[in-house]
Amino acid sequence: xxxxxxxxxxxxxxxxxxxxxxxxxxxxxxxxxxxxxxxxxxxxxxxxxxxxxxxxxxxxxxxxxxxxxxxxxxxxxxxxxxxxxxxxxxxxxxxxxxxxxxxxxxxxxxxxxxxxxxxxxxxxxxxxxxxxxxxxxxxxxxxxxxx
Amino acid sequence: xxxxxxxxxxxxxxxxxxxxxxxxxxxxxxxxxxxxxxxxxxxxxxxxxxxxxxxxxxxxxxxxxxxxxxxxxxxxxxxxxxxxxxxxxxxxxxxxxxxxxxxxxxxxxxxxxxxxxxxxxxxxxxxxxxxxxxxxxxxxxxxxxxx
Numbered sequence: 001x002x003x004x005x006x007x008x009x010x011x012x013x014x015x016x017x018x019x020x021x022x023x024x025x026x027x028x029x030x031x032x033x034x035x036x037x038x039x040x041x042x043x044x045x046x047x048x049x050x051x052x053x054x055x056x057x058x059x060x061x062x063x064x065x066x067x068x069x070x071x072x073x074x075x076x077x078x079x080x081x082x083x084x085x086x087x088x089x090x091x092x093x094x095x096x097x098x099x100x101x102x103x104x105x106x107x108x109x110x111x112x113x114x115x116x117x118x119x120x121x122x123x124x125x126x127x128x129x130x131x132x133x134x135x136x137x138x139x140x141x142x143x144x145x146x147x
Numbered sequence: 148x149x150x151x152x153x154x155x156x157x158x159x160x161x162x163x164x165x166x167x168x169x170x171x172x173x174x175x176x177x178x179x180x181x182x183x184x185x186x187x188x189x190x191x192x193x194x195x196x197x198x199x200x201x202x203x204x205x206x207x208x209x210x211x212x213x214x215x216x217x218x219x220x221x222x223x224x225x226x227x228x229x230x231x232x233x234x235x236x237x238x239x240x241x242x243x244x245x246x247x248x249x250x251x252x253x254x255x256x257x258x259x260x261x262x263x264x265x266x267x268x269x270x271x272x273x274x275x276x277x278x279x280x281x282x283x284x285x286x287x288x289x290x291x292x293x294x
Contacts, residue, residue, distance in 0.1 A: 001174075001192075001193055001194045001195070002194075003170055003171075007251065008253075009253070009258075010253050010255055010256070010257065010258035011174075011177070011257075011258045011259065012243070012244040012247035012248045012251075012253075012257050012258070012259055013173060013174060013177045013240065013243060013244060013247070013259075014174060015247040015251040015253060016243040016244065016246055016247035016251060017173055017174070017243075018251070019247075019251055020243075021170065021173065022170075023150055023168065023169075023170075024150075026160060026164055026168065027148075027160060027161060027164070030158070030160045033285060033290065034290060034292065045148075046148055047148040047149075048148070063251075064250075085250045087284075087285050088246055088249065088250060089246060090283070090284055090285045090288075091242040091245075091246070091272075091274040091283065091284075092239065092242045092243050092246055093160065094274060094283055094288070095238040095239045095242045095274065096159070096160060096163040096164075096167075096239050097159040097160060097163065098238075099163055099235055099236060099238070099239055100159035100160070100162040100163035100166075101159045102235065103211075103232045103235060104154065104159075104162040104163060104165070104166055104210075106155075106156070106157050106159075106162060108157055109157070110157065110158075110159050111156075111157035111158045111159070111292055111293050112158065112159055112160075112290050112291070112292055112293075113290070113291045114283075114288050114289075114290055114291075115288065115289055115290075115291055116276065116279075116281070116287065116288060117286070117287055117288060117289050118281075118287070121278070121279075123276045123277075123283060123288050124276060124277040124278065125238075125274050125275070125276065125277070125283055126274070126275055126276070126277045127238040127241060127242065127272050127273070127274055127275075128272070128273055128274075128275055129263065129270045129271060129272065129273070130271035130272070130273040131268070131271065132263075132268075133280070134263070134265075136237070136238065136241055136261075136270060136272055137234075137237055137238075138180060138234050138237045139264070140263065140264055140265070141237075141241070141261050141262065141263060141264060141270050142261070142262055142264050143180065143181060143259050143260070143261055143262075144259070144260045144261075144262055145181065145258055145259055146258050146259075
């Protein structure tokens with residue numbers, strides 16, 4: 001297996017990582033969900049080189065996770081917005097946040113709280129089966145693989 | 148922000164990625180969930196160098212995601228098992244699988260199906276709020292950040 005060929009793998013974990021598995025990519029996507037849309041803002045927040053950020057944004061655009069939109073003419077400047085494919089990553093981000101806040105706690109507490117837009121109540125995520133509502137854990141679900 | 152210092156960040160996405168965000172790491176964890184426990188098997192499946200696999204396994208052990216257990220004496224040989232902290236990554240893996248199978252489909256179809264252990268029915272994951280059962284999407288939940 002080569003990292004740059006993961007998109008050809010039958011395994012969905014490999015295919016998913018071919019899009020979001022590079023260093024910094026999930027942090028770029030996090031910023032997009034927080035409404036950070038412009039290159040300079042992202043670069044300042046992440047503290048990575050222009051080269052790396054440019055590479056990640058181009059790849060996310062090519063993969064259909066972000067789309068680029070002009071927000072200014074002369075000179076033309078662009079901002080980045082999540083596509084529907086990108087917005088569908090929200091559950092991946094939320095389960096990662098929940099796991100980290102549970103198992104990799106920060107000394108000063110977490111910087112993020114998830115609130116219901118309707119009630120402002122704190123949200124605690126749980127993964128369930130769509131049809132039955134049963135919780136999905138490694139004890140209730142098994143993966144069957146075809147190699 | 149430096150990649151090797153993500154574990155110090157207040158942001159849970161950064162802290163989560165400090166543990167699972169390196170190349171190949173989620174594929175190692177995937178294999179562990181599939182019952183692949185031994186170094187040689189993992190190396191053969193992933194096709195990565197011994198050096199890289201050793202590095203990832205050591206880090207996952209140091210971070211408390213895997214534990215190493217001797218399965219043979221003279222010479223002592225070890226296998227790797229998920230700790231409770233590691234098993235708690237199951238929802239992250241399942242949401243990633245679901246996203247990839249929906250948005251990054253494979254030509255020959257997916258290699259993984261998720262089945263209920265109780266009924267053998269196909270599982271379709273949905274992320275909901277623990278208390279209310281409402282589905283969690285970027286439209287129903289907002290993230291409030293403290294910087």
